[in-house]
Amino acid sequence: MFKNATFIIFLLVFCGCKTQGLLYKNVLKDVNNWVIEQQPNGQTLFTEQGIEVIDAKGCTIWFKNALEAPVKIAYDITIIDDGGAYDRVSDMNCLWMSNDPKHPDDFFKGSVERAGHFPNYHHFTGYYVGYGGHHNSKTRFRRYNGNVDRPLLPEHDLSDKQFMITANKKMHIEIIVKDNFTSYSRDGEVIYKVEDAEPYAQGYFGFRTVNNHMKIESFEVRKI
Numbered sequence: 001m002f003k004n005a006t007f008i009i010f011l012l013v014f015c016g017c018k019t020q021g022l023l024y025k026n027v028l029k030d031v032n033n034w035v036i037e038q039q040p041n042g043q044t045l046f047t048e049q050g051i052e053v054i055d056a057k058g059c060t061i062w063f064k065n066a067l068e069a070p071v072k073i074a075y076d077i078t079i080i081d082d083g084g085a086y087d088r089v090s091d092m093n094c095l096w097m098s099n100d101p102k103h104p105d106d107f108f109k110g111s112v113e114r115a116g117h118f119p120n121y122h123h124f125t126g127y128y129v130g131y132g133g134h135h136n137s138k139t140r141f142r143r144y145n146g147n148v149d150r151p152l153l154p155e156h157d158l159s160d161k162q163f164m165i166t167a168n169k170k171m172h173i174e175i176i177v178k179d180n181f182t183s184y185s186r187d188g189e190v191i192y193k194v195e196d197a198e199p200y201a202q203g204y205f206g207f208r209t210v211n212n213h214m215k216i217e218s219f220e221v222r223k224i
Contacts, residue, residue, distance in 0.1 A: 021223040024065070028219050035062040035108055038116040042086075050217040054086050055209050058116040060095070062206040066107070067097070067221060069201040070178035075219040079132070079212060081167035088212045089136050089167045096175055097182070097203035098126035101146050107204055118210065122148045126203050127177075129184050129192065132165035139163040141184065141192045156192065163191060170217070177201065178224060 027033045028050040036044045039057035053059055067073070073096060081087045101123060103109040114120040125146045131139050141156040165171075174185040177200075183193040207216060 023067075023071075023221045023223055024063075025220040027063070028216060033064050035064055035111055036060075037062070037111050037114050042116070050215060050219070051207070052213075052215050053207070053209060054084070054213050055211060056086060058118050058210045060114070060116055060121065060206045060208045062108070062111075062204050063219075063221075064108075066202060066204055067177075069097070069199070070224045071176070072222045072224050073175040073205055073220075074173065074222075076170050076172050076217040077207075078170045078215045078217075079165050079167055080214060082213075084213050086211055086213050089132070089165050091133050091209045091212055092131040092165050092171070092214065093129060093133065093208035094131075094173070094175070095121070095124070095126055095128045095144075095204075095206045095208055097177060097200035098124050098144070098206060099200075099203045100124055118208075121208075122150055126200050127182055127194075128208075130208075131163075131186075136164050139191070141194065143194070143196065156194075158191075175205075176224065 029046050029048055031046045038044060038055065038059040041056035042059050043054045044059065044061060045052040051061065053061070077092060079089055079092055081089050100107055100110050123146060124144045126144050128142045128144055129140070133140065137159060139158040140152060142150045142152055144150055172187050176183045180197065180199045181193060181195050182199070184191050
């Protein structure tokens with residue numbers, strides 16, 4: 001009897017460790033978890049596997065729940081190049097800890113006016129990675145400061161091929177926000193680790209792209 005009780009306790013502890021800190025998982029396929037801001041002629045599809053974006057002129061897909069540091073965001077993403085009308089290998093982008101100074105009390109009140117048109121996000125605060133932008137020739141990190149200028153430091157402006165998109169390859173992205181730094185990793189390699197004297201500790205996460213075809217899978221958020 002004692003051995004059985006000990007084994008049950010072990011299982012409970014083990015399972016608890018495996019799920020410790022998990023905030024969100026298996027949320028991709030439910031459209032109610034997301035707010036889509038997309039320009040005309042684009043499509044955002046929700047399937048059993050996740051989200052598929054076929055975009056013409058600009059799209060941002062926001063997770064509906066605000067996130068608070070310390071936190072880790074992880075997901076798998078594939079940029080598709082298979083001869084489709086919008087199969088352009090470019091712009092595997094995302095924003096995190098985002099806030100809209102025009103709508104400080106209701107982030108999604110601005111959805112209609114933003115409408116997926118990229119300049120309508122430049123006044124934000126938060127963090128942004130444009131991965132494989134400019135036709136897969138640039139990868140950039142920016143700290144949006146609410147002043148539209150979106151400063152770009154030289155060390156955050158990458159053009160080496162190793163930091164670009166590999167078409168039709170599932171890539172694993174991890175983003176961490178903790179204390180006074182944030183990091184962005186691809187397939188286990190840290191691309192950016194940024195110290196921030198005035199860190200953004202609360203805000204919204206969004207997938208961002210323009211004129212491409214991509215699939216997003218296995219999105220989860222953990223408290224760390």
